[in-house]
Amino acid sequence: MVYFSKGSPMSAATPIPVRSPLPSALSGTTAVLIGGSSGIGLAAGVLLRSVGAHVVLVGRDSDRLKAAVSRLRSARPAEDSDDAVLDVSGDGGDERTLAEAFDRAGHVDHVFVTAGGLSGAGPLTGLSADDIRAAFDSRLLASFAVARAAATRLPAGGSLTFSSGILVVRPAPGMTAPLSVTGAVETLTRALAVELAPARLRVNAVRYGRIDTPLLRSLPGLDSDDAVATAGSTAPLGRFGTAEEAAATALFLMANPYMTGQVITVDGGETLA
Ligand SMILES: NC(=O)c1ccc[n+]([C@@H]2O[C@H](COP(=O)([O-])OP(=O)(O)OC[C@H]3O[C@@H](n4cnc5c(N)ncnc54)[C@H](OP(=O)(O)O)[C@@H]3O)[C@@H](O)[C@H]2O)c1
Numbered sequence: 001m002v003y004f005s006k007g008s009p010m011s012a013a014t015p016i017p018v019r020s021p022l023p024s025a026l027s028g029t030t031a032v033l034i035g036g037s038s039g040i041g042l043a044a045g046v047l048l049r050s051v052g053a054h055v056v057l058v059g060r061d062s063d064r065l066k067a068a069v070s071r072l073r074s075a076r077p078a079e080d081s082d083d084a085v086l087d088v089s090g091d092g093g094d095e096r097t098l099a100e101a102f103d104r105a106g107h108v109d110h111v112f113v114t115a116g117g118l119s120g121a122g123p124l125t126g127l128s129a130d131d132i133r134a135a136f137d138s139r140l141l142a143s144f145a146v147a148r149a150a151a152t153r154l155p156a157g158g159s160l161t162f163s164s165g166i167l168v169v170r171p172a173p174g175m176t177a178p179l180s181v182t183g184a185v186e187t188l189t190r191a192l193a194v195e196l197a198p199a200r201l202r203v204n205a206v207r208y209g210r211i212d213t214p215l216l217r218s219l220p221g222l223d224s225d226d227a228v229a230t231a232g233s234t235a236p237l238g239r240f241g242t243a244e245e246a247a248a249t250a251l252f253l254m255a256n257p258y259m260t261g262q263v264i265t266v267d268g269g270e271t272l273a
Contacts, residue, residue, distance in 0.1 A: 014200045017157030021256035023248075027052035030108050031254065032101050034058045034092035034146060035115030037068040039213030040163070043243035044112055044250050045085075049075040051251075055085050056105045058097060058115070062089040093142025098149040110254040111150045112161045113143065117215070120177030127177060135177035140184050147192055147203075156200035157257060161250050162189050164207040166267050186263050193261030202260035204253040209267025211241040236269035 019025045031048050035041040036057035045055045049072045057072070059065045065087040072085040086104050090097030092115035102108055120127065120135030143162060150160045167175060168183045185205065192203040210216060210232070217223055222231060232239040249266045253259050265271060 023251045030054040031110040032056045034113045037064040040246045041114035044247035045072045046075045057087045102153045118178045140181040159202040162205040205263045207265045209270040211246045
């Protein structure tokens with residue numbers, strides 16, 4: 001067994017940066033949030049700014065991005081500076097967009113991916129090869145692009161956090177393509193954690209239950225506060241999760257230097273019910 005004593009084989013390897021596992025340890029770090037203009041990514045941005053991190057938001061809709069930048073700037077107005085919150089408009093799976101985000105940040109410690117919708121949803125027999133490819137491209141191929149960028153740009157101690165959902169373990173009909181690729185992102189998480197550990201990079205994922213975000217509210221019958229409260233009342237804790245509760249888990253994974261290769265579920269106990 002190898003311990004970290006002086007003179008052991010491990011002592012020549014990249015040291016593990018030891019930091020506080022509290023979110024306050026993220027103060028002064030920089031995070032790139034791919035999908036940071038809405039929902040869980042936006043909430044992560046607000047939380048990160050509130051603990052003094054610098055944030056780069058990536059999303060496709062530039063108006064949504066501008067609104068998100070204003071929201072983040074108001075989270076810490078007294079200490080805001082021009083470069084504390086930046087935005088890059090584009091597809092988060094596009095290598096040029098990712099390069100621009102990393103270049104503008106200058107130095108990136110953490111990457112959190114919440115981009116990715118439900119491309120390819122529909123009954124199996126109605127799916128074309130293009131539908132399936134769209135699901136693959138938008139989530140799995142995009143995750144590989146982010147991972148490649150992160151692997152070459154993050155310093156030792158950096159982290160990459162992906163997003164998943166509990167439908168991966170409790171599937172619903174009509175979701176074969178999106179759930180297959182989301183499940184693959186969880187496998188990618190563990191494979192990357194092993195591959196990137198020698199560089200002291202950490203890779204984790206958060207698997208969400210039903211979280212009250214614009215994505216959830218875009219689903220049929222969930223477009224009002226009352227509808228969300230009524231539907232949430234059947235959940236074990238009597239409500240859906242908030243974007244902040246979901247995002248806080250991602251901050252924990254960024255901040256805790258001994259977390260890697262994990263998929264943490266934040267679902268208010270829904271998978272137990
Ligand atoms: N909310 C839930 O109940 C729930 C449950 C299970 C899993 N999840 C997963 O959690 C993640 C976050 O969900 P959310 O509820 O926060 O969604 P959301 O409110 O729709 O936010 C998604 C964000 O990602 C951006 N985005 C989407 N596709 C992108 C792309 N190709 N490139 C760059 N940005 C992109 C969106 O902006 P633009 O559209 O402007 O690009 C938006 O900022 C998703 O992966 C979702 O599948 C959510």
